[in-house]
Ligand SMILES: Nc1ncnc2c1ncn2[C@@H]1O[C@H](COP(=O)(O)OP(=O)(O)O)[C@@H](O)[C@H]1O
Ligand SMILES: CC(=O)OP(=O)(O)O
C-alpha cells in the first residue's frame with residue numbers, strides 16, 4: 001500500500017490540490033497528480049488537472065468555494081477509485097492555512113483544540129481562512145483517524161524584526177496582539193529554496209520576491225529570511241490586488257462609514273471584493289483582460305497604472321529597508337506569466353539599476369535581466385503545495401498514521 005499526502009491550497013480565487021507520494025525520499029517537487037478550480041468567484045470558473053486542460057465547471061453561485069471543494073473531493077475519490085491496481089491510500093491531508101496568528105509559527109497536527117484556535121483568526125483573513133477550515137472540519141468529522149496538518153502563510157515571517165511587526169497604534173494594541181504578520185509565506189519559503197539553488201549568492205543577498213497572484217505581496221529577504229513584507233495585519237495591506245485595495249489611508253474608511261454611511265459589512269465588502277483592479281476598471285480583476293482593452297478604455301488604463309505604481313513604490317520601500325537590492329524575483333500567476341506587467345514594473349525600477357532583457361522577459365526565462373543589470377531579475381514558478389507536503393511529511397509519525 002502506497003501512502004499519499006493530499007495537499008489543499010485554498011487561495012482567494014482558486015483551490016489547488018496535489019497528491020504526493022509520502023514514501024519518496026526526497027519528496028519530488030512534481031506531484032503524482034494535481035489540479036485546480038480557478039476563477040471561483042468570477043464569471044467563468046474552470047477545473048483542470050494533470051494531463052487535462054482547464055474547462056468550464058458549474059459551481060453553485062451561492063456557495064462557490066463549498067462547491068469547488070466538493071468538486072475536488074469528488075475528483076480525488078474518482079481518481080483513487082480508478083487506480084485500485086496502484087494500491088494508493090491517502091495517509092494525511094495537509095492544508096495551506098493563511099493565518100496562524102502569533103501562536104503558530106510552525107506546521108501543526110490538527111485536532112479540535114487547534115481548529116478552535118484557527119477559527120479565531122477568521123476575521124483576519126475572511127477570504128481564505130473559512131474555506132481551509134471548512135475542509136479541515138468536514139474531514140475531522142468524517143475521517144477522525146486521518147492525520148491533518150496545517151501549514152501557515154504567516155510562519156515564514158516570524159523572522160521579521162519588531163519594527164516591521166509593530167503598528168503605530170497605542171501601545172496596548174501591540175500588547176493585545178495587533179501586529180503585522182505577513183502572508184504568502186509558503187510561497188516565499190519555496191522561493192528561498194528555489195532561488196538559492198538557481199542563483200546562489202545573488203539570492204542570498206538583498207532580494208525582493210514579488211508574489212503577484214490574485215492576492216499579492218512583496219517580501220524583502222536577506223540571507224533567504226524575511227526582513228520586510230507588504231502584507232501586514234490582514235491580507236488587505238500592501239499592494240493593490242485583483243479585488244482588494246491594498247494599503248489605504250484609514251481616513252478613507254472612516255469617511256465611507258461616517259459620511260457615506262456604509263455599514264461595517266458593506267465597507268468590508270468594498271475593500272475585499274470591489275476594489276483593486278476590478279474596482280477601478282469596473283470590468284475585470286485580471287490584468288490580462290485589462291491589457292487587452294487599455295488602448296480604448298481609460299479606466300482599464302488607470303487600473304493598470306495604479307497597480308504597477310504601487311508595486312514600484314513598495315519595491316522602493318523594501319529596497320530601502322534592505323539597504324539596496326541584488327535580486328528581484330517574480331512569481332505566482334501574474335508574476336510567472338504576465339511579461340507586460342513585469343516589463344512595466346522593471347521600467348519603474350531602472351533607478352535601482354534594473355535592466356530588462358526584453359526577449360528573455362517575453363520568453364518567461366528564469367533570468368530576464370541583461371548581463372549588465374546591477375539587479376538580477378528572475379522568474380520562478382512557486383510551489384506552495386510542495387512546501388506544504390514536505391512540512392507535513394516531516395511531522396513525526398505522519399506516514400504511519
Ligand atoms: N497563463 C497566464 N497568463 C497570464 N496571467 C495568468 C496566467 N495564469 C494565471 N494568470 C494570472 O494569475 C492570477 C491568479 O494567480 P494565482 O497565483 O493562481 O492566484 P491565487 O492563488 O490567489 O488564486 C490571475 O488573476 C491571472 O491574472
Ligand atoms: C494571503 C493571500 O492573499 O493569498 P492568495 O494570494 O492566495 O489570495
Ligand SMILES: [Mg+2]
Nearest residue numbers: 011012213214
Ligand atoms: Mg495563491
